[in-house]
Amino acid sequence: MKQLDKSQIREAVNEAYNKFKDQKGGANANYIPFLANVPSDLFGIAVCLPDGEVIETGDTNYVFGIESVSKVLTAVLVLKQAGAKELLEKIGADATGLPFNSIMAILLEKDHPSTPLVNAGAIAACSMVKPVGNSDAKWAAIEQNMADLCGSKLTLLEELYKSETATNFNNKSIAWLLKNYGRIYDDPDMSLDLYTRQCSMGVTAKQLAVCGATLANDGLNPVTKSQVFDATLTSKIVSLIATVGFYQTTGDWLYTSGIPAKTGVGGGIMGVMPGRFGIAAFAPPLDEVGNSVKAQSAIKYITNKLGVNIFGHC
Numbered sequence: 001m002k003q004l005d006k007s008q009i010r011e012a013v014n015e016a017y018n019k020f021k022d023q024k025g026g027a028n029a030n031y032i033p034f035l036a037n038v039p040s041d042l043f044g045i046a047v048c049l050p051d052g053e054v055i056e057t058g059d060t061n062y063v064f065g066i067e068s069v070s071k072v073l074t075a076v077l078v079l080k081q082a083g084a085k086e087l088l089e090k091i092g093a094d095a096t097g098l099p100f101n102s103i104m105a106i107l108l109e110k111d112h113p114s115t116p117l118v119n120a121g122a123i124a125a126c127s128m129v130k131p132v133g134n135s136d137a138k139w140a141a142i143e144q145n146m147a148d149l150c151g152s153k154l155t156l157l158e159e160l161y162k163s164e165t166a167t168n169f170n171n172k173s174i175a176w177l178l179k180n181y182g183r184i185y186d187d188p189d190m191s192l193d194l195y196t197r198q199c200s201m202g203v204t205a206k207q208l209a210v211c212g213a214t215l216a217n218d219g220l221n222p223v224t225k226s227q228v229f230d231a232t233l234t235s236k237i238v239s240l241i242a243t244v245g246f247y248q249t250t251g252d253w254l255y256t257s258g259i260p261a262k263t264g265v266g267g268g269i270m271g272v273m274p275g276r277f278g279i280a281a282f283a284p285p286l287d288e289v290g291n292s293v294k295a296q297s298a299i300k301y302i303t304n305k306l307g308v309n310i311f312g313h314c
Ligand code: GLN
Pocket: 067, 068, 069, 100, 101, 119, 164, 171, 196, 199, 263, 264, 265, 266, 290
């Protein structure tokens, strides 16, 4: 495997920032009113290494909505609590090939929400978080798990939570459709509320890079040095991310970037290069699928420039 030194990484991060900071294209998510009003020109990139050092540039301390990247963190919690076998049986680990909020995906595979990394599976994952039936205790577990993975606490963006709760009609349908098919394992409204709340957590690119590095580092958080999850779960979580991290454009993403990564409509993307680093980039304007335009360009540039690729040589 190609050895990398920190100066090469720093150079690639700075080059990516300068190359793409004025990139045009895309638009903030507008179906969640709060997200439409986040300044569009924010841009930050952070890489966290196995020794805990973070190489960063731009708006890496700006707090934005974690959105769908949170699906990864709660999938880790469910893997920890229920194990890899139960997650596979109750949710699944397949790509849907459809948008993140697809109802059709549930109808096509009614015995299987498919993956914890699309809305249906993520709401099902919230329903599986223990202790079942106790919303406060479930939320405490979700929050703690996020802090453990990111190396510091995340705070709820109350305005985002309100904005999303007032407009999440599609997700309500998903929660109740799962109920119809016996694929939700706690109260549907409570599970949806937990999901909406976890999506509304505020995170920085730096925290997401630390989270990515914890996944890349077999569950050992490189900053806090605490073992967040058992190393045997690493391949499970990374395979879930690789399969569906970019929804219906995941194949194109992997083909061009070589790194499993998860996006969110808040504009964040978190990438995991096992054994090497976690990377995050943030910029609000999204492409039509819901993936940050600049964050994609930056991460792709950095992996290609460094010559690192999970599938082999670049
Ligand atoms: N909370 C958002 C939703 O459920 C998350 C979507 C996303 O980031 N892709 O619609």
